[in-house]
């Protein structure tokens with residue numbers, strides 16, 4: 001079902017792109033058959049080699065957009081050397097795309113700890129067991145590592161691995177794209193201007 005055009009666009013008139021994101025995201029969470037939090041994350045190495053992969057959005061507010069991952073992974077290494085990223089959501093049901101660009105900062109340890117504590121125990125164990133993106137001899141090597149870590153923690157609480165971090169993309173640009181008939185799409189780009197935001201319509 002096509003979402004109400006007027007609701008989306010009146011929100012867009014607000015100078016605050018986070019309010020519009022909230023409106024669109026809430027609608028995507030209601031209408032998307034799959035996970036509306038899934039977003040592509042693009043990073044680049046210091047020599048300009050881009051890489052993109054999916055991650056899950058775990059927090060969004062005026063401070064930025066949060067995901068969690070292993071700092072030792074290729075994306076973690078990219079971000080350590082070049083702390084800028086781009087995110088892209090595609091919500092097919094509502095015919096919308098949101099693109100976000102900005103610098104990336106670490107989520108404070110207490111916030112990351114609090115989020116990690118909400119994860120299922122086996123996901124917590126998995127975070128300890130995985131050497132993300134390193135070669136493995138096969139599935140069994142992961143299963144062995146999971147068994148080892150499960151024994152190590154026994155029945156006690158599983159703390160957050162020190163290399164498993166939250167990253168916040170602090171946006172300086174957010175673009176909202178809404179599909180219209182005959183590819184006469186709406187595009188609005190919000191650009192940070194000090195403490196405020198400027199909005200610019202773009203040709204589709």
Ligand SMILES: Cc1cc2nc3c(=O)[nH]c(=O)nc-3n(C[C@H](O)[C@H](O)[C@H](O)COP(=O)(O)O)c2cc1C
Nearest residue numbers: 038053054055056067068069070073074075076133
């Ligand atoms: C829908 C979806 C969501 C994902 N969410 C995450 C995530 O939140 N964090 C993460 O580290 N990897 C996530 N992954 C796996 C990544 O896409 C990727 O394979 C992994 O992080 C290694 O990336 P890298 O080698 O570029 O560092 C997700 C994959 C999919 C398909």
